[in-house]
Amino acid sequence: xxxxxxxxxxxxxxxxxxSFMVPLALLLRTFTVDRAxxxxxxxxxxxxxxxxxxxxxxxxxxxxxxxxxxPDEPTTVFLPGGLQIGSPARYTPGxxxxxxxxxxxxxxxxxxxxxxxxxxxxxxxxxxQSTAVIRTFVPESELTRGVSQAWLVLGLIGVGLxxxxxxxxxxxxxxxxxxLAAVARASELLADGDLSARAPDDGPPEVRQVSxxxxxxxxxxxxxxTHERETLADLSHRLRTPLTALRIDAExxxxxxxxxxxxxxxxxxxxxxxxIIREARRPSTAGGGRVACDAAEIVRERTAFxxxxxxxxxxxxxxxxxxxxxxxxxxxxxxxxxxDILLENVFSHTPEGSAFAVRLTPRASGGAWxxxxxxxxxFSGGYPTSRGASGxxxxxxxxxxxRRIAETSGGSLTIGRASRGGAAVTLALGPTAAPxxxxxxxxxxxxxxxxxxxxxxxxSEELSEWSAIVGHDVNAG
Numbered sequence: 299x300x301x302x303x304x305x306x307x308x309x310x311x312x313x314x315x316x317s318f319m320v321p322l323a324l325l326l327r328t329f330t331v332d333r334a335x336x337x338x339x340x341x342x343x344x345x346x347x348x349x350x351x352x353x354x355x356x357x358x359x360x361x362x363x364x365x366x367x368x369p370d371e372p373t374t375v376f377l378p379g380g381l382q383i384g385s386p387a388r389y390t391p392g393x394x395x396x397x398x399x400x401x402x403x404x405x406x407x408x409x410x411x412x413x414x415x416x417x418x419x420x421x422x423x424x425x426x427q428s429t430a431v432i433r434t435f436v437p438e439s440e441l442t443r444g445v446s447q448a449w450l451v452l453g454l455i456g457v458g459l460x461x462x463x464x465x466x467x468x469x470x471x472x473x474x475x476x477x478l479a480a481v482a483r484a485s486e487l488l489a490d491g492d493l494s495a496r497a498p499d500d501g502p503p504e505v506r507q508v509s510x511x512x513x514x515x516x517x518x519x520x521x522x523x524t525h526e527r528e529t530l531a532d533l534s535h536r537l538r539t540p541l542t543a544l545r546i547d548a549e550x551x552x553x554x555x556x557x558x559x560x561x562x563x564x565x566x567x568x569x570x571x572x573x574i575i576r577e578a579r580r581p582s583t584a585g586g587g588r589v590a591c592d593a594a595e596i597v598r599e600r601t602a603f604x605x606x607x608x609x610x611x612x613x614x615x616x617x618x619x620x621x622x623x624x625x626x627x628x629x630x631x632x633x634x635x636x637x638d639i640l641l642e643n644v645f646s647h648t649p650e651g652s653a654f655a656v657r658l659t660p661r662a663s664g665g666a667w668x669x670x671x672x673x674x675x676x677f678s679g680g681y682p683t684s685r686g687a688s689g690x691x692x693x694x695x696x697x698x699x700x701r702r703i704a705e706t707s708g709g710s711l712t713i714g715r716a717s718r719g720g721a722a723v724t725l726a727l728g729p730t731a732a733p734x735x736x737x738x739x740x741x742x743x744x745x746x747x748x749x750x751x752x753x754x755x756x757x758s759e760e761l762s763e764w765s766a767i768v769g770h771d772v773n774a775g
Contacts, residue, residue: 299471299475299478300316300471300472300475302323302469303467303470303471304386304464304467304468304471305472306467307463307466307467307470308460308463308464308467311459311460311463312460315456316460318383319452319453319456322452323448323452324450326445326449326452327445330441330442330443330444330445331441331442334436334440334443335403335412335436335441337371338371338412338434338436339403339412339414339434340411341364341368341371341373341434342373342412342414342432342433342434343413343414344729345361345364345373345375345432346414346416348360349375349416349419349430349432350416350418350419350430354377354381354383355747357375357383358383358384361373361374361375361384362384364384365384365385367512369552369733370437370440371435371436371437372384372385372387372434372435372436372441373385373432373433373434373435374386374387374429374432374433374435375432375433376389376393376397376430376431376432376433377430377744378419378428378429379431380627380706385435385705387427387433387435390406390411392404392406392411392413392433393431393433394412395413396413396414396415396429396431396433397415397429397431398415398429399415399417399429400413400415401413401414401415401643406435408437408438409435409436409437409438409439409440410435410436410441411433411434411435411436412435412436412544413431413432413433414431414434414748415429415430415431416429416430416431416504417429418434423674431712433440434762439471440662468641469676471650473502474501474502474505476501477498477502477505477506477509478505479500479501480498480500480509481497481502481505481508481509481512483495484497484509484512484513484516485497488512488516488519490772491706493516493519493520493523493659494592495516496513496516497509497512497513497696499513499599504742530574531574533636534571534714535572537571541564541567541568541571542581545561545563545564545565545568548560548561548564549561555775564587575664588626590625590628590730591625591626591628591629591630591633592624592625592630593624593625593626593633593658593666593668593727594619594621594622594623594624594658596630596633596637597617597619597637597656597658597668598617598619599634600634600637600638600641601615601617601637601641601656602743604638604641604645607645611645611650611651612650612651613645613650613651613652613653614652614653614654614673615653615654615655615656616653616654616655616656617655617656617657618655618656618657618658618659619657619658620658620660621659621660622662623656623760624658624666624726625706625729625730626665626666626707626727626728626729626730627703627708627728627730628703628706628727628729632703632706633727634701635676635703636668636700636701636703636704636725637668637670639696639697639699639700640668640670640696640700640723640725641654641656641670642696643697643721643723644670644672644674645675646718647721648672648673648674648675649674649675652672652673652674652720653672653673654670654671654672654673654674654720655669655670655671655672656668656669656670657669657670657671661726661727661728661729664728664729664730665708665709665726665727665728665729666727667724667725667726667727667729668724668725668727669722669723669724669725670722670723671716671720671722671723672716672720672721672722673716673718673719673720674720675719675720676714676715676716676719676720676721676741677715697711697713700701700723700725702723704726704727704728707728708728708729709725709727709728710725711723711724711725711726712724712726
């Protein structure tokens with residue numbers, strides 16, 4: 299944009315200077331020619347009375363003195379009868395015309411000649427001619443003396459003016475584009491989710507108007523999000539009253555086992571409602587998820603939490619983490635929720651005893667790959683691709699929540715099929731600020747759930763091979 303503005307000003311200033319300089323240069327040349335011609339004509343006219351009054355010897359001395367003073371403009375006097383005084387010259391057609399009493403200036407090869415007719419002289423014996431002609435020759439060098447220097451000065455002035463216009467246009471473009479660039483940066487931050495970003499209120503009036511509109515829009519979006527979160531929190535808070543009544547009813551049951559079971563269910567539901575309220579009141583992460591967490595630590599913690607359930611259901615559980623420290627652009631709470639969703643799907647939609655694997659590896663471009671694959675029946679009826687879609691009787695929101703968390707970090711969610719026919723869910727998690735090489739530590743960390751009954755070694759070998767194939771496919775992608 300800046301280059302275009304500078305080129306536009308350069309083109310306009312060049313056209314203006316050309317339209318001004320060319321006529322001025324031609325005018326200077328014409329003025330110089332007229333000046334030299336007028337000077338020669340004045341000199342010839344000054345000599346006209348002398349030709350009519352002086353004798354030939356005196357006239358020779360006078361003409362010789364004039365030629366010595368102006369050697370570049372030689373003067374010749376043509377007397378009646380063909381006699382010449384002064385610098386030798388050819389008897390040109392112009393001289394012949396001037397012999398008839400005309401005074402004029404005409405162009406000849408190499409310059410111009412000024413012809414002044416002097417009448418009233420005594421005719422020479424044998425002729426009737428009584429007119430003398432004073433001829434002053436002005437060479438081309440005298441006609442254009444100083445024109446080249448004047449043109450050079452004009453050219454330098456033009457180049458200087460063009461350079462000045464480029465500098466001024468560059469400063470003007472900068473004063474216009476810097477506020478626009480600030481507005482663009484603010485809009486990018488808003489698009490990334492940083493609702494605290496604001497555009498500076500400076501620059502031309504039009505740019506200030508755009509900045510003001512963008513800031514009002516950002517404030518309006520922030521207000522709407524806050525209102526929606528507060529509304530959700532209020533609606534969730536209203537559930538506490540019926541939950542309290544339900545707990546009182548549960549505690550009034552006579553059967554201790556039923557009372558304990560219902561009370562436990564009510565407590566779990568109450569915790570869920572409280573979690574919804576806390577989540578609704580949690581402010582959005584500034585910068586679109588730029589808060590980082592250690593994915594390796596989160597995956598280790600959550601897989602250790604699900605390890606007990608895997609042991610109870612006699613599931614072969616393999617966890618492979620290829621880094622001790624793997625930062626990703628996802629808040630720790632969101633990543634933990636994501637891992638819980640994927641593992642809960644495994645436990646909910648695969649038969650007991652079905653093996654599964656969790657693999658966390660670094661991405662070549664930064665961030666991490668998280669793969670959860672199982673040895674179950676896979677997705678029935680195709681892969682769920684829309685929010686709320688489920689082929690197993692669930693709400694269908696879990697994978698959509700995981701997808702949104704991954705996309706917020708700059709990654710994605712991919713659903714596929716494992717080598718043994720089960721489901722494979724791959725999360726690409728976006729990168730954050732990379733650590734120095736001295737802080738990186740690469741090693742493979744594996745742990746398997748203990749089992750109440752031994753697992754077929756062939757199954758363990760096949761799962762290890764299948765997990766490696768899945769990880770290779772993901773890293774290649």
